[in-house]
Amino acid sequence: MNVIEVIARRAVLRPDDPALIIEDRRMSYSDLMLNVAKVATGMRAAGVGRHDVVAILAPGLLGQIIGSLAVAHLGAVSVALIAEGGKGVALAAAAALCDVKYVVHNMPDEFHIDAPSIQAYLKLQSLLSGTYEELVPMVPTEPEDMFRIAMSSGTTGRPKAVRYTHGRVILRAQLTIGLYPSGPGDRTLVCLGAGLLFSVIYWLRTLMCGGAVVGPAGAPLEAALRHRATFLLSSPATAIDMLQMARSDARFSRPLPDLKTLCIGGSTVAVPIQEALRKHICPNIAINYGTTETGLVAVVDQDVMDIDPTSSGRLMPWVEAEVVDAQGNPLPAGEQGVLRIRSPAMANGYIGATDASKSAFRDGWFYSNDVATISQGTLVYLSGRGDVLNLSGIKVDAARVEAVVARDPAVLECVAFASPDDQGVQRLIVAVVAPDGLDAEALSARCTQAFGKRFEPAAIKIVKAFPHNEGGKILRDEVIRTIGQEGNPLGMN
Amino acid sequence: MNIVEPIARRAVLQPNKPALIMGDVTLTYSDLMANVAKIGANLSEAGVRSHDVVAIVAPGLVGHVLLTLGVAYVGAVSLPIAVGQADQGEVEMIEVCGASFLTHSRGDGFKLDSVTLRGQMSLAMLTQTAAPPVPMAHVEPGEICRLFLSSGTTGRRKPIEMSHQGMLLNALLTGIEFPADSQDRSLLTLGPALLYTMMFWLRSLTAGGAVIAADPTPLEALRKHRATFVLASPISATSLLKVAQIEGRLAPISDHLRRICVGGSAVSPALQGLYRKHLCANLALVYGATETGLLAVADTELQQRDPTATGNLVAWAEIQVVGEDGKVLGPGESGRLRVRTPGLANGYPGDESGAFKDGWFLSGDYGTLSREGVLHVGGRGDVLNLSGRKLDPGLVESVIAQDSAVLECVALTVPGPLGQPQLVAAVVAPQGLDEEALKQRCLAAFGKNCVPKVVILESFPHNEGGKVLRREVQALAERALLPAR
Numbered sequence: 001m002n003v004i005e006v007i008a009r010r011a012v013l014r015p016d017d018p019a020l021i022i023e024d025r026r027m028s029y030s031d032l033m034l035n036v037a038k039v040a041t042g043m044r045a046a047g048v049g050r051h052d053v054v055a056i057l058a059p060g061l062l063g064q065i066i067g068s069l070a071v072a073h074l075g076a077v078s079v080a081l082i083a084e085g086g087k088g089v090a091l092a093a094a095a096a097l098c099d100v101k102y103v104v105h106n107m108p109d110e111f112h113i114d115a116p117s118i119q120a121y122l123k124l125q126s127l128l129s130g131t132y133e134e135l136v137p138m139v140p141t142e143p144e145d146m147f148r149i150a151m152s153s154g155t156t157g158r159p160k161a162v163r164y165t166h167g168r169v170i171l172r173a174q175l176t177i178g179l180y181p182s183g184p185g186d187r188t189l190v191c192l193g194a195g196l197l198f199s200v201i202y203w204l205r206t207l208m209c210g211g212a213v214v215g216p217a218g219a220p221l222e223a224a225l226r227h228r229a230t231f232l233l234s235s236p237a238t239a240i241d242m243l244q245m246a247r248s249d250a251r252f253s254r255p256l257p258d259l260k261t262l263c264i265g266g267s268t269v270a271v272p273i274q275e276a277l278r279k280h281i282c283p284n285i286a287i288n289y290g291t292t293e294t295g296l297v298a299v300v301d302q303d304v305m306d307i308d309p310t311s312s313g314r315l316m317p318w319v320e321a322e323v324v325d326a327q328g329n330p331l332p333a334g335e336q337g338v339l340r341i342r343s344p345a346m347a348n349g350y351i352g353a354t355d356a357s358k359s360a361f362r363d364g365w366f367y368s369n370d371v372a373t374i375s376q377g378t379l380v381y382l383s384g385r386g387d388v389l390n391l392s393g394i395k396v397d398a399a400r401v402e403a404v405v406a407r408d409p410a411v412l413e414c415v416a417f418a419s420p421d422d423q424g425v426q427r428l429i430v431a432v433v434a435p436d437g438l439d440a441e442a443l444s445a446r447c448t449q450a451f452g453k454r455f456e457p458a459a460i461k462i463v464k465a466f467p468h469n470e471g472g473k474i475l476r477d478e479v480i481r482t483i484g485q486e487g488n489p490l491g492m493n
Numbered sequence: 494m495n496i497v498e499p500i501a502r503r504a505v506l507q508p509n510k511p512a513l514i515m516g517d518v519t520l521t522y523s524d525l526m527a528n529v530a531k532i533g534a535n536l537s538e539a540g541v542r543s544h545d546v547v548a549i550v551a552p553g554l555v556g557h558v559l560l561t562l563g564v565a566y567v568g569a570v571s572l573p574i575a576v577g578q579a580d581q582g583e584v585e586m587i588e589v590c591g592a593s594f595l596t597h598s599r600g601d602g603f604k605l606d607s608v609t610l611r612g613q614m615s616l617a618m619l620t621q622t623a624a625p626p627v628p629m630a631h632v633e634p635g636e637i638c639r640l641f642l643s644s645g646t647t648g649r650r651k652p653i654e655m656s657h658q659g660m661l662l663n664a665l666l667t668g669i670e671f672p673a674d675s676q677d678r679s680l681l682t683l684g685p686a687l688l689y690t691m692m693f694w695l696r697s698l699t700a701g702g703a704v705i706a707a708d709p710t711p712l713e714a715l716r717k718h719r720a721t722f723v724l725a726s727p728i729s730a731t732s733l734l735k736v737a738q739i740e741g742r743l744a745p746i747s748d749h750l751r752r753i754c755v756g757g758s759a760v761s762p763a764l765q766g767l768y769r770k771h772l773c774a775n776l777a778l779v780y781g782a783t784e785t786g787l788l789a790v791a792d793t794e795l796q797q798r799d800p801t802a803t804g805n806l807v808a809w810a811e812i813q814v815v816g817e818d819g820k821v822l823g824p825g826e827s828g829r830l831r832v833r834t835p836g837l838a839n840g841y842p843g844d845e846s847g848a849f850k851d852g853w854f855l856s857g858d859y860g861t862l863s864r865e866g867v868l869h870v871g872g873r874g875d876v877l878n879l880s881g882r883k884l885d886p887g888l889v890e891s892v893i894a895q896d897s898a899v900l901e902c903v904a905l906t907v908p909g910p911l912g913q914p915q916l917v918a919a920v921v922a923p924q925g926l927d928e929e930a931l932k933q934r935c936l937a938a939f940g941k942n943c944v945p946k947v948v949i950l951e952s953f954p955h956n957e958g959g960k961v962l963r964r965e966v967q968a969l970a971e972r973a974l975l976p977a978r
Contacts, residue, residue, distance in 0.1 A: 001811045001833075009806075009866035143833070143852075171662075171835055174809045178668040178700075208808050303506050303675065303701065314506060317499035317699040318665055342494070344634065344658055344835065364634070377498070378505040 002141045003166050004072050006208045008033055017184065019207060021227050022062055022215035029210075032066070035128060037135040039070035039104075042127035044136045046102065046120050050075035053098050053149065055113075056195065057081050057105035061215040063124050064194035065203060067104050070127075072147055072166075075139035079149035079161070080195025083107060090159065097352055098149050098161050143167025149351060150197035152292035161351035162292050164197070172295045172345040173205040175318055179299065180231065180261050180286070186211030187258070189229035191220045191238045197292055198265050202233050221245055221252065221281075228258040232282070235266045237392030237454060239277060240425060246280040255282050263288060266393020269300075270424020271309050289313050289380065293366045294346040297321060298380045311379045312372070319343045323374055328367065336383065339372045340365045387476075389418050391426050391454040401428070404450045405443060410434045413466050415479045419458075427458035431479055434462055495632050496657050496664075497566050499699040501526055507675060507701050514678075514718050515555045515706035522701075525559070532563025532596075532616075534624040539594070539612050543568035543630055546592040546640065548610075549686070550576045554706035556598030556616050557685040558694060563619065564596070565638050565657070568630030572640045572652070573686035575957070576605070582650065584608060590640050590652050590842075634658035637839065641688050641783045653783050654839040655688070663688070663786035663836035664695035666809055670790050671722070671754060671777070677702030678749075680720035682711040682729035684957060688783040689756060693724045712736050712746070719749040723773070726757040726959025730768055731900070737771035746772050754779055757959025759870070759890075762800035763897040769793065780804050780870060784854050786836040788812065789868045799867065801891040806866040810834040813853075814862055824864040827871065827885070830856040859885075875963075877906050879942055880913050889916070892938045893931060893945075898922045901953050903966045904945065907974060918945040919970045921952055948973045 007029075010017075015030035027035070048054060054076050056067040064080060071078035079098050083091055095103075095115035105111055106124045141147075147169050150162040164172075182188075188206040190213060192199045203213045214227045221242050224232055234242070239262070246252035255278070262282035269277075269287050277285050287300040289312040298313030298321075315321055322330045323337040331337045342365045349361045360367045372382045387398045401416040413433040418426040428447065432438060440460050447455045461483055467475045500522075503512075508523035520528070541547060547564045549571050551557040557573070564571040572590050574583050587595070587608050597603055598616040605613065632638070638657040642650045655663075671693070673679070679697045681690050681704065694704045705718045711733055715723065725733070730753065737746045753772050756779035760768070769776045778791040780803045789804030796802075806812055813821045814828040822828045832854045840849040848855050860870035871887025889904035901921040909915035918935075920926060928947045936944050950973070954965040 006808045006866075009864070012865040167835070170809060174669055175665060178665055178672065181672040307506060315502060317502070318494075318661065320494045320498070342634075344662060376502075376505045378502040 001143060001166060001170065002072060002075070002138060003147055003169055003204065004036070004069050004138060006170075007069070007204075008138065010207070010210045014184070014210060017210060018212040020062065020065065020215070021187070021212050022060075027062075032069075032207075035066050036069040036073055038130065038132060039066055039124070039127040040073035041132045041134075041136045042130045043070060043076075043102065043104065043122060044074060046122055048074055048076050048102050050139055051146065052076045052101045053079060054102045054104055055079050055081045055095060055098070055100040057083055057103060057107055057111075058124055058195075059193075061190060061194040061203070061213065063106055064200075065207075065213065066128070067124060068148070068195075068200065071104075072141075073138050074136070075141050075145065077146045077149060079151065080193075081151070082193070082195070083111070094151055094159055094161070097159075099351075141166050143170075146348075148197065148200065150292050150347070162197075163348045163351055165348055168345055168348060169201070169204070173201050173208060175316075175345055176201060176205055176296065177209065179296075179316070180263065182206060182209040182211055182231070184210035186231060187214050187227055187229045188212070188231045188233065189214040189216060189220065189224050189227070191216045191232065191234045192265075198290070199233060201295070202231075202263070206231075219245070221249075221256075224256050224259060225251070229256070230258055230260045232259055232262050234262065234264050235393040236264055236269050236273075236425075237266075237394070239264050239269065239281075240273060240392065240423075243273065243276055243280060247276075252280050255280065260284060261286055265290065266390075270420065272424055274300075274305075274309060287313065289382065291341075291366070291368055291370075292347070293360065293368070294319070294341045294343055297341055297343075304379070308379060311375070312382045313380055314378055315374075315380060316343075318345065321374060321380065322365075323372060324367070328362075333377070334373060334375065336371060336373045338367060339370045339380070339382075340367045342366070389416060389426075389428065389455075391418060391428060394452065394454050396451050396455065401430075401447065401451065401455065404446050405430055405432065407446060408434075408439060408443060410436050410438050411443075415466065415476055417476070417480050419480075419484070421458060428455050429459050429461065429483065430457045431461045431463055431466075431483055433464070433466055435464075438462060494634065494657060494661065495565060495568070495629055496638055496661050496695065497529060497562050497629055499661070500529075500562065501629065503698065503701045510675060510701065511703040512698060513555050513558060513704050513706070514714075515553065516708040516714075518555065520555065525562075525698075528559050528620050529562045529566055530626060530629075531624070532559060532619045533566035533629070534626050535614070535619045535622055536563060536567050536569065536594075536596075537627045538624040539614060541567055541569050541594055541612075543632075544637070545569045545594060546572050546590055548572045548574045548587045548590075548592040548595040549597070550574050550595065550603075551598035551616065552684060552686075553598055554681060554685045554694075554704065554708075558698075558704070559620070560596045560598070560616060561639070561691070566629050567627065568632050568636070569594075570637050570640060573642070575684075575686070586642060586650060586652070632657050635839070639691075641838075643783060651841050651844070653688075654842055656839050659786075659836050659838060660691070660695065661699075663692040664699055666807070666834075666836055667692045667787050668696045668700060669809075670779075670787065670807060671696065671752070673697050673700035673702045673722075675701035677722060678705060678718060678720050679703070679722040679724060680705040680707065680711065680715050680718070682707045682723060682725045682733070683757075683959070687957070688786065689781070690724060692786060693754075715747050715750070720747070721749055721751045723750060723753045725753060725755045726955075727755060727760050727764065727901075728757075728955050728959050730755045730760075730772065731764065734764075734767055734771055738767075742771070745770075745774060751775060752777060756780065758955075758961055759803070761894040761899055761901060762796075763894065764900050765796050765800055766897060769796075778804060780868065782832075782854075782856060782858075784838045784848075785810070785832045785834055785856070788832060788834070795867065801869065801894075803860065803868045803870040806862065806868050812862055812868065814860065815855075825861055827861050828859060830858045830860055830870070832856055859887075877904060877916065878914060879906065879916055882940075882942055884916075884939060884943065889918075889935070889939070889943075889945075892934050893918050893920065895934060896922075896927065896931060898924050898926050899931075901961065903953070903961060903963055903970075905963070905967050905970060907946075907967075907971055916943055916945040917948055917970050917974070919948045919950055919953075919966050921950055923951075946974065
């Protein structure tokens with residue numbers, strides 16, 4: 001079954017219902033499916049065939065939804081890539097890894113990716129405005145046919161290409177409906193990159209149920225209020241931004257009247273922030289823990305709040321999770337180890353993975369790099385791993401941050417780690433050995449330029465020397481502990 | 494994953510919330526899991542191992558759920574058996590399915606002598622005897638947890654293998670169309686052993702809701718325990734309807750009821766209207782099979798738009814309508830239904846009929862699927878042959894049922910005076926029937942050779958799942974027509 005089949009049925013049944021609402025623009029189901037068929041027809045004319053990989057470079061909901069559905073319409077495989085300044089190499093590497101044949105984009109005309117597999121560049125706007133004598137019919141697909149490649153920072157911060165079939169994505173989208181019921185009256189506001197698989201699942205399920213997907217168009221709170229959003233999908237960082245805004249605006253002294261669920265994914269949310277979000281935005285918040293590879297694993301929702309809101313949530317009824325040792329052997333209940341996950345809706349594997357025995361996907365399980373304990377087989381407790389920094393949902397390998405910090409020759413050694421501020425929000429702390437002094441401002445600028453504003457260091461600690469093991473490796477945990485003992489590393493109260 | 498695992502997690506989150514309610518007995522989630530673990534320990538002590546088939550004779554909700562979960566707990570396979578009036582056909586299934594143990598909720602004196610078993614154990618013994626505790630068995634997704642027996646309306650009963658993952662997905666996917674949370678209170682008005690009922694009780698227990706038994710009667714349980722949801726067959730829904738009509742209430746039957754779900758066989762437009770009026774305005778009609786789980790749901794919007802529709806195809810299922818040559822037909826064309834779902838049964842053990850092939854199940858049902866995903870199921874491929882004129886009985890029945898007085902009907906043929914087949918409409922219409930109008934509708938729809946003789950019956954015989962036993966209706970109709978011939 002093709003992912004778009006259910007949406008196509010909706011369009012026949014209720015052609016005039018709104019499918020997309022972006023600012024003042026509404027697109028009905030029949031218009032959406034017409035646009036999807038047009039873009040698909042244009043792509044077919046350019047040579048796109050079944051199983052071809054098509055990269056979509058279109059920031060924004062409209063382009064992502066129409067682009068992804070049009071690619072599926074042809075039985076081809078979509079992958080969302082992001083073009084950012086200075087990341088040309090990463091983009092080319094991702095395109096090569098996924099064997100991208102076509103690029104659908106709304107970038108400038110001269111846009112180019114340095115990957116030999118690419119055969120043609122197609123402008124989304126031209127495909128949409130093209131005139132076609134006959135529109136191509138939807139290609140039926142098997143459940144095992146690929147629908148999507150999702151780029152994941154994975155467990156190490158190095159990008160990986162995750163394979164998802166039509167069957168798995170349909171099941172993943174459907175299973176979220178049992179958790180967060182959805183129907184034709186729903187308005188889903190997506191405040192995350194529309195190309196992220198996490199977002200794709202939620203906009204797909206909304207369209208499968210006959211609801212409308214709402215784009216934030218700038219201010220999420222304004223959009224939620226104006227378009228009477230019933231479901232809001234957000235990262236912790238966006239939720240915190242919304243909270244700051246709500247606190248300074250009398251209209252948000254009470255939760256949004258139509259919002260049934262505020263769904264937050266990416267990382268844990270500190271308990272004081274959870275409480276404030278319930279007061280100002282939505283009494284019903286759900287914090288998802290999952291990975292690109294497995295989908296939703298656990299949720300902190302009302303059932304969990306009463307028991308332990310500091311946990312990472314209750315395991316979903318379709319998910320199996322076990323804590324294992326370094327060799328992959330299950331550990332006794334309550335012990336800490338690496339989390340392995342199995343679910344009928346998880347990804348099919350990585351692209352380009354050669355050594356099956358070393359793959360994170362083996363024996364039907366996905367071996368994550370998250371260290372956790374599971375309490376009574378039910379509640380998951382994640383423990384920060386130290387070498388992946390998760391700042392409000394944006395995950396970067398600590399080693400990559402350290403490499404950027406260390407670009408200044410004055411930096412002899414450095415350790416980057418995350419620590420909660422007085423709001424409970426994880427912030428970047430950088431410990432540096434720099435006996436000849438350091439340009440702190442330049443260091444901050446490098447970090448934000450490379451990884452975004454969440455990675456602006458909240459504190460830069462200059463120390464005399466780091467402890468090392470006999471092999472010469474920095475004892476990171478000891479560095480972090482020592483700095484912690486000096487008191488609040490952020491110097492905030 | 495073991496089907497018991499999500500329920501065990503619920504017991505951690507909400508140990509004191511009610512899980513099973515039967516009469517005056519309420520089992521909380523922690524009671525439920527304590528009993529399941531104890532049954533598991535005793536089964537293990539008795540020698541039951543992974544993959545052993547364990548027959549269950551337990552018609553009541555609590556006993557059935559406890560034994561089913563206890564058997565799954567040790568990784569064994571449950572086989573529900575209905576030993577009503579010492580039904581030899583059912584007992585034979587114990588041997589056909591290779592069951593080596595039997596568990597039951599009967600008295601301690603109950604014993605089946607006609608079959609060879611390694612052990613027969615009562616629920617009382619399994620829950621009251623102390624045995625060393627054993628951990629819940631880890632199972633792989635494809636491992637079998639249950640053997641269901643096919644309905645047998647068309648012949649010999651066949652075992653159907655359902656895996657732990659398939660069963661759990663059927664329950665969770667059912668929860669998409671019928672959302673449940675920890676406030677949910679679901680009343681089951683038919684036996685807990687069927688896949689239809691098991692996917693609903695498993696849905697409630699994985700979501701933390703309460704499952705209510707129809708004890709002492711469906712109506713008393715519904716009101717006393719403030720059920721929010723009722724699962725029914727046309728027979729049990731009609732019994733509730735009769736009580737409601739006798740009471741003469743203008744309002745629906747209960748203030749707490751949010752939705753009623755009726756499945757098992759088609760419901761006439763007249764009955765749909767009565768259910769909505771007297772039982773619950775939010776009526777859902779469902780269609781599925783033991784081999785496939787839930788496939789289509791008709792909500793009130795569809796019931797009013799097209800009362801003859803079977804339902805909207807659920808989003809996770811695929812249905813192809815295929816012709817006699819196996820070719821896939823287009824929207825609106827009539828043919829045999831072929832189904833693929835994530836919750837599909839593993840198959841019939843040792844079966845070579847080819848019903849399960851390449852991930853698909855070839856159903857015995859015929860019908861059409863429209864472009865918007867509306868399914869019309871019309872019979873099982875039977876054709877009424879009227880001297881060369883071939884009619885689909887489902888189509889004829891939909892014309893007969895256009896009168897709101899018609900509660901149930903079956904279109905059939907009997908030999909006429911000269912041996913030629915004569916069309917007969919067997920009808921249940923307690924409020925009286927305009928026979929002339931019925932004949933006129935058929936004349937207009939199918940022509941002059943297709944005007945039926947009308948036989949009014951008090952009621953139709955049904956099987957356990959609520960399906961009309963057409964052969965028995967045929968016999969009743971023939972008997973009713975005898976004096977006239």
